[in-house]
Amino acid sequence: MATAALRSQVQAKWNEGFARLNRNDPGITGLMTYTEAWNMATEFLRPRHVSTPNPIQGAFAYPVVRLPIMLEVFLDSIADNFHLIVSDIEQYLAQYQESGNTQVILQLVFRLVEWFRKWAPIDELGPTIRSAYTLTFQTRLFSVLPPQFLPGFKALCAASLEEPQSTPAKMWESFEVLGMSDRYEGIVAGVGYERIERYIREEYAGKWDVQVLAALRTWMSKHIVAWMLPLYARGATNAEDAKGMLANVGARFDFHLNKTLCELRTSEIFDIIIDYPESEGALKDLKECMQRVDQRAALIQALRRANKKRLLHPGADTKLILSQYVATIKCLRIIDPLGVLLYKVADPIRRYLRERPDTIRSIVANLVGEDDGGDSLVDENDTPVPLAPPDADGFNDPNWEPEPVDAGPEFRANKPSDVISTLVSIYDSKDLFVREVQVLLAQRLLAITDEDNTPKVDKERRTIEILKIRFGEAAMQVCEVMLKDMADSRRIDNSVQDKNRTVVHPTIISRHFWPALDSSDITMPGQFQALQQAYAKEFSTFKPDKRLRWLPHLGKISLTLELQDRTIQADVPPLEAAFIELFSQKNIWTMDELIAGVGPVDRTAALKALITWIDLGVLKEDQENVFRLLELKEEPGPAPARSIAMAVEEPTLTAAEQQHMEQMRVYWKFVDGMLKNLGPMSLDRIQGMLKLAPNYDQSLEQLGVFMDAARVRGMVTVKDGIWTIVSE
Incomplete structure (x- = not known):
């Protein structure tokens, strides 16, 4: 039960509150006036439909002193009537889903602005109520907007x-009023990013000849920046103010431009590396982009x-x-002069090349000018430089700099060297x-068959003089002796020919200074042996302290075969000449x-030599391992399929044909794999790749016969010289 003191306190508070509301007017006149003003104010602030006019503002002639309570009531009424806005939103979105017209969304935004302004409290109520209303309206709006x-x-x-x-200026203003500029800033920026990405890929994909970064920035300033001005530079009074406001967002868009171009390149x-040097513009752009964007790891990967796959x-x-490796070296030096990218990209290529048995020969063939099958690895403008071991620790480099932060523990920032030095390394x-x-x-010197060989030797x-610069005088001393x-061989041969003219023109070499040559114990029969003995006798008179040791398996012999009904000329190796000489007996x-x-000859080599004469129509294998000289030319009968041996072996095949067939059985697996994995190829390309196969020694003509036999069997097709595997 309340005490007298408590009742006294409650009475005092009541009297104080009544006096404040009644404003010391007589009776309850002031209280009645306040109540009337309260009712009129709340009725004026009550949210109405956007099409319903607001009551007159005269109700606020009497000051309202209970603003916090009025604000609470006002915000509650907003929540109670927000279903009106939701209904409008649903109608507009249903129309957009049906038509796909973005103008419907724009009309919805304008409609929402109408609702916002319709329900907004008057300015006389002060900024507090205005701010609270804006926050409440925007919060409610974003909570009811559907996905x-x-x-x-x-x-x-x-x-x-x-x-x-075609964009109304008030669109961006409406976004600002509704708070969408801040709420959906990421979406707006994403639209700009996507436009930049699409433009770069549509306009500059595959165009590598010139730098495009400056042109891209000009395009972005004209289109993207101008589009961003109403959003990000609102309130700017002059160009300098706008530039300052756009500095931060402009840097983000420029970063995205660099990132997109970097990802494309x-x-x-x-x-791009294949197309170098025509693609130098793209490489310079990539270098500039990578100074702003951390895409080095992505480029390496x-x-x-791509190298592993292609x-x-x-x-x-x-x-x-090798050509692609050389182009990679040149291109990555443009992008990263310090060489970190090259070190990380080149390592798998170098390891793979070390495993290839013909890598050294390919490099050396390019060095000595033997390789005519395409562009040279060596730039004619490159000055040959001596090969020297790199100064790994940089003790002797006055311009030494620390290694880059992304360099691996084994990286050494060596000075750029010429291409050949890099390949040799x-x-x-x-x-x-x-x-x-x-x-x-x-091999090149022994292959010179001209009587006057001076130009080729020169x-x-x-x-060799050029190679002396690279490898040093001492390394090339053996080559000087050769x-x-x-x-000396030419001079000796001239002396022998002056005394006794002969058709024999041997190349006389020093056994101790030339690379080890394959030896053979075959003996040239008949007239060949007589010619060798006669030449050796004349040589002994010219050089009595030395003697000739013939290597009859090397060299070429030009023959003219006079048969009963025809004459055949052929340049053949000595073994083929020795066999056909025996048929003169x-x-x-x-x-x-x-x-x-x-003499002792491998049966495989013997069969290959005899096949040469069989193909020329000089010999015929009547039965297995029995060969007959064809003095009179015979019309060829149906040729046994000796090129493709995937079918049933014919019992009527001769030994030579079986030998040939066995060889081609192995090589078909290579051809089948190449055409399946790499696509259609020309005969020259197939021949070039088959040379990588172990012990492959077929000529282009023999490969043509082989491929034609495969075509007859329905294993491959050919059109315009391009061979294609037949799908199973």
Whole structure:
């Protein structure tokens, strides 16, 4: 039960409140006036339909002192009547879903602004009520907007970017009034980002000849920045104010422009390298982009994946791999002069090239000018420089700089070297290249068959002089001896020919200075042996302290075969010449008799030599291992299918045909794999790739016969010289 003191306190508070509301007027006159003003104010602030007019403002002539309570009532009434706005939203979105017209979304935005202004309290109530109303309205609005609104809002922004002249100026103002500029700033920026991405990919994909970054920035200033002005530079009074307001967002858009162009060029990097130097513009753009965007790791991974898929596989020719490696070196030096990118990209290529058996020969062939099958690896403008080990620790470099932060623990920032020095560095020692140079030079010198060989020898001499700069005088000393032997051989041969003219023109070499040559114990029969003995006798008179040791398996012999009904001329290896010489004694020989007549010869090599004469129509294998000289030409009968041996072996095949068929059985697997994995190819390309196969020694003509037999069997098709595998 309340005490007297408590009742006294309650009475005092009541009297105080009544006096404040009654304003010391007589009776309850003041209280009645306040009540009337309260009712009129709340009725004026009550949310109404947007089409219903508001009551007159005269109700506020009497000051309202209970604003917090009035604000609470006002905000509650907004919540109670927000269903009116929801109904409008649903109608507009249903219309947009049906038509897809972004103007419907724009009309919805304008409608929402009408609702906002319709319910907004008058300014006389002060900023507090105004701010509370704005926050409440926007919060309610974003809570009731369905998911379908966001795609429509994004489409509206995109349409305004594509056709800015058709966009009403009040659209951005409406976004600001409703709070959408801040709420959906990411969506608006995303529209600009997507437009930049689409423009770059549509306009500059595959265009690498010129730099495009400056033109892209000009385009962005004209289109994207102008579109952003009403949103991000609102309130600016002059150009300087607008520039300052756009500085932050402009930097973000410029970053995205660089990132998009960098990603595009990264996806194209393998083809850009193939197209170098025509693609130098794209490389310079990529360098500038990567100074702003951290895409180095992505570039490394993209190029390594492309190399693995398109380059580092058995179907790629070694010369092609070397050419792409050289182009990679030049391109990545443009992007990253310090060499970190090159180090990380080149490592798998270098390891793969080390595993290829013909890598050294391909590099050396390019060095000595033997490889004419495409562009040279060496730039003619490059000055040859000596090969020297790099100063790994940089003790002798006055301009030494620390390694880049993304360099691996094994990276060494060596000075850029010429291309050949980089290729030679694939291997740990240059001695491998020196030995290969010696072998290749020996083969080239021994292949010179002209009687006057001076120009060709001089060409090799000039090549060796260039190689001396790279490898040093000492390394090329053996090559000097080989060149001297060629000059001496020509002089000796001239002296022998002056005394006793003969058709024999041997190349006389120093056994201790030339690379080891394959030996053979075959003996040239008949007239060949007599010619050799006569030449050796004349040589002994010229050089009595030396003697000749013939290598009859090397060289070429020009023959003229006079048969009863025809004459055949052929340039053949000595073994083929030795076999056909035996047929001058009698017309029919067995395989064993032929081998016995020339000395120990591998049966495979003997069959290959006899196939040469069979193909020329000089010999015929009547039965297995029995060969007959065809003095009179015979009309060829149906040729046994000796090229493709995937079908049933014919019992009527001769030994030579069986031998040929067995060889081609293995090579068909290579051809089948190439055509399936790499697509249609020309005969020359197939021949070039088959040379990588172990022990492949077929000529282009023999490969043509082989492929034609496969075509007859329905295994391949050919059109315009391009061979295609038949799908199973």
